[in-house]
Amino acid sequence: MDLNLKVNVIPALTYNKLQLNGSSINENGIDITSVGTPVPERLPQGVDIRTGVDTEEAESIFACYREKMLKADEGLPKPNGDQSYRNDNQSTRTGMGIEVDELLDKAEVRSDVYYVAEDVKIEEPLVLHYELSDGDGSLSRQIIHLKENSELTVVMFYESDEEAAGFQGVSTKVLVEKNAKLKLFKIQKLGNKFLHFDDFGGVVDDNGKVEIVQIELGAIKNWNGVHITLFGKEASFLDNTGYLCVGEQQYDMNYIAEHRGKKTVSDMYFRGVLEGSAQKVFRDTLDFKSGCSGAKGNEQEDTLLLTPEVVNRSMPIILCQEEDVDGTHGATIGQLSEDVLFYMNSRGIDDEEAKKLMVRARLESLVKMIPDGATAGKMQYFVQNMNA
Numbered sequence: 001m002d003l004n005l006k007v008n009v010i011p012a013l014t015y016n017k018l019q020l021n022g023s024s025i026n027e028n029g030i031d032i033t034s035v036g037t038p039v040p041e042r043l044p045q046g047v048d049i050r051t052g053v054d055t056e057e058a059e060s061i062f063a064c065y066r067e068k069m070l071k072a073d074e075g076l077p078k079p080n081g082d083q084s085y086r087n088d089n090q091s092t093r094t095g096m097g098i099e100v101d102e103l104l105d106k107a108e109v110r111s112d113v114y115y116v117a118e119d120v121k122i123e124e125p126l127v128l129h130y131e132l133s134d135g136d137g138s139l140s141r142q143i144i145h146l147k148e149n150s151e152l153t154v155v156m157f158y159e160s161d162e163e164a165a166g167f168q169g170v171s172t173k174v175l176v177e178k179n180a181k182l183k184l185f186k187i188q189k190l191g192n193k194f195l196h197f198d199d200f201g202g203v204v205d206d207n208g209k210v211e212i213v214q215i216e217l218g219a220i221k222n223w224n225g226v227h228i229t230l231f232g233k234e235a236s237f238l239d240n241t242g243y244l245c246v247g248e249q250q251y252d253m254n255y256i257a258e259h260r261g262k263k264t265v266s267d268m269y270f271r272g273v274l275e276g277s278a279q280k281v282f283r284d285t286l287d288f289k290s291g292c293s294g295a296k297g298n299e300q301e302d303t304l305l306l307t308p309e310v311v312n313r314s315m316p317i318i319l320c321q322e323e324d325v326d327g328t329h330g331a332t333i334g335q336l337s338e339d340v341l342f343y344m345n346s347r348g349i350d351d352e353e354a355k356k357l358m359v360r361a362r363l364e365s366l367v368k369m370i371p372d373g374a375t376a377g378k379m380q381y382f383v384q385n386m387n388a
Contacts, residue, residue, distance in 0.1 A: 011317075040126060061145055065205075095224070154185065173200070
């Protein structure tokens, strides 16, 4: 299979000297050896699963929301350079965009649907563990549907041997109905010759809540996209993303929080480290749609640059069709300060060890959030023993 995809396109084009308006995946000779999501070792009581569902049928749950959004947008002016039309045919918009859906359709990848009934609150996490080997090529797509007043935690862990090569593509879409709560953990520790993409899209209704924790540590090339639509009143989204991009790794990210409901809230925090000749592209958009009065969006990026050869490109964007909103961006991008190094040196810690301590601190804060003991244990061991 040859991949020629335009992905991670921002909602409205901007000055493109730094080539941040979108990204491309151009890879030839990809061998797909498996399609589908791993069967969980244990299915928590209260979670229903349907495997191999026709994707059109699986994604029909988004139809009523999509129709309401299209109707709400009728007649409204578009921003200059509007790109939303690209994804008009998606059941729900995703961060990477429609070409990922088209790829999965072409490869005949069907959906696994995870369903939690109304008023059911599940404490045990649902763990989906991908164990990939050298030469593997995997594609999968999931739908997670939480009915009113339900709660679920999902852990998705992708891993392989450190020197393994291969390909993995994942698409996850969620519908969180009124007063429901979803916590989603995505942890990627693939081999340093893997290609990987992870596409996410979701709709959140009145007073619903989605929390995402993403930890990206492996793969030579990695594309991530997140698009959350805060549809209902007081819907909320919290994202904590951490990454370690070293050597010749390349990470490309696109995050979009689309506010539609009144008093919706999004908070996104990104903490990462670049070392060697690594390259990272980061796009973040707060999109305040007409009718979302009282909405608040916040994005904070903290990137540590450990070597002068790294390439870091970041582009925060705010789009606004509503007056009574509050959108903020913040970024701290740079090397360890002389004050921090002096403090560490004065206590007998040399520069290299000081760097390791700062890297570990960024990642450990996220690893401690992982609710699955086996996954958390592997990640803690990696963080404590990594060379960066």
